[in-house]
Amino acid sequence: MKTMQTRTRKFLALLIAATAFVSAAHADQLDDIRKKGEIVFGVLGTDEPNSFVDPKTREIVGYEVDLAKAIAAKIGVKPVFKQIAVAARIPELQQGRVDVLAASLTHNKEREAQIDFSLTTFVTGQKVMVKASSGIADVPQLAGKKVLTVKGGTQEANVRKAVPSVDVVTFETTQQAFQALQQGKGAGYVNDEATLIDDLAKLGPAKKDYRILPTNLSTEPLALGLRKNEPALKKVVDDTLAGLEQSGEADKIFLKWYGPTTKLQFDKRSFKMDSDKI
Template identity: 25%
Template sequence: MKVVQIWLKTVFSCVVAVGVPLSCNADTLSHIKDTQTITIAHRESSLPFSYLANGKPVGYSLDICNRLVDSIKKELKLPQLKVNYLLVTSSNRIEAIRDGKADLECGSTTNNAERRKEVSFTIPHFFASTRMLVRADAGIKNWTDLKDKKVVTTKGTTTVKLLHDRDKVRGLNLRLLEGSDHQESFNMVEKFQADAFSMDDVLLFGLRANSKTPDKFIVVGDALSTEPYAIMLRKDDPAFKEFLDREMARMMTEGEITKLYDKWFKKPVAPNNANLNMPMSFLLRDNLRFPSDKVAD
């Protein structure tokens, strides 16, 4: 049975008007059809996933979401579907989806058990490892070198807990700092306000590649964890998730995701034509062959 037939037969407890956020358990596809609008949440500086270039939201995650929007247009027979964009941060992105301010969050968000209590996720489109960025002349190679040092991470990210746990286990006496977004966290290392910036490795490579002096920074340290990135959507809307997962699986098996990966990770990208030169991880390669939304928490 087609997804559109499933959601048309489902009864929901809230009434949604045009222009009103979807704030309770509801049918997202019906809401999109009724309002003829879809809202995509995006980030400002999560390069190369979701960031602003010349004032426009772009990135690997945005490209994937735009293809999902094309599939929604086709499914709902709405070729003129309006797409709105909502800028979010790591601190308010979950709230934006949970409260119905956006239909999809297309950034660099990790799918984990804690977040699944509030929202849902599609099949992951990337797997990152948590490492750290330091100044090349700092003499820091691994986590034990951080004893009594200042370490920054971005507020609202999963890395905050990882650092607290590592500090307890190793007794490093870390002085933990938080930046409001990834760019601010990077700037704190650049300005000698922090000794290291711990975050998902791909974000660190992106910030480094687009800095004015990339050779002054290196990404080091054993991986603290593996982070599966996925598109975020509202919880308790199985028909919408089924539709999105089906489209994600199709893009993976037909090679669309591979082409987008090559575009954003193996070629120069705006705004500075930086090239991450980042090979695809074995985890992502396997997930492209056998698409699944199951992740290890």
């Protein structure tokens, strides 16, 4: 009987110790961030206005950059921005090369198996841009044609779902895909609608030669990406975003980068940063 009691006590002690170890491990990333005095955000740096290089200052700026800066301020550390490719986003996070992804990242069920997500930070839809002279009026007419997009995003899967016979060619950056459309290397260019509008604006008078097809390929909730099982860091991130929402600062940040005085000319937000559910 005593032997059984002794074994039970030992088992309980080991269980408590293991639980304490796991809890401590969960807090490690936030603790490490505070100890090193900086938090590294993985950003694209090529996706205006979410994150891009300011041509005057050569600094990375944008909508997601401002959200990241607010998170760093909440933790009390310096924000560091590391440019990464679309296809490298999740591997860079999982391998610990960045602490948080602020990289135009779609939150979907498939990715939930790999990483955790913050509250939704943006909602957009994916569409297709074509040359006005192409005669293509909507998405079904892309059947059998070559379509261009960035590698590693959700764009390829979404356009294949909409048009199974489409021929998809991918590029390392969205700019390369857009340039390929201008060079006549494909019939269409797939991206988030906000990015397509921004790309059109960059063309100046030549934008009349292009059009965005009316049909949405998908609705894309974007969020910040975090490594799995880091509840302490996720709480700080979510609390920061919720605080921006409650204070009205979220609206100010959105209008700064997407509002009526920008190239995108959105009148208002169609979403709130209040849930991490999709």
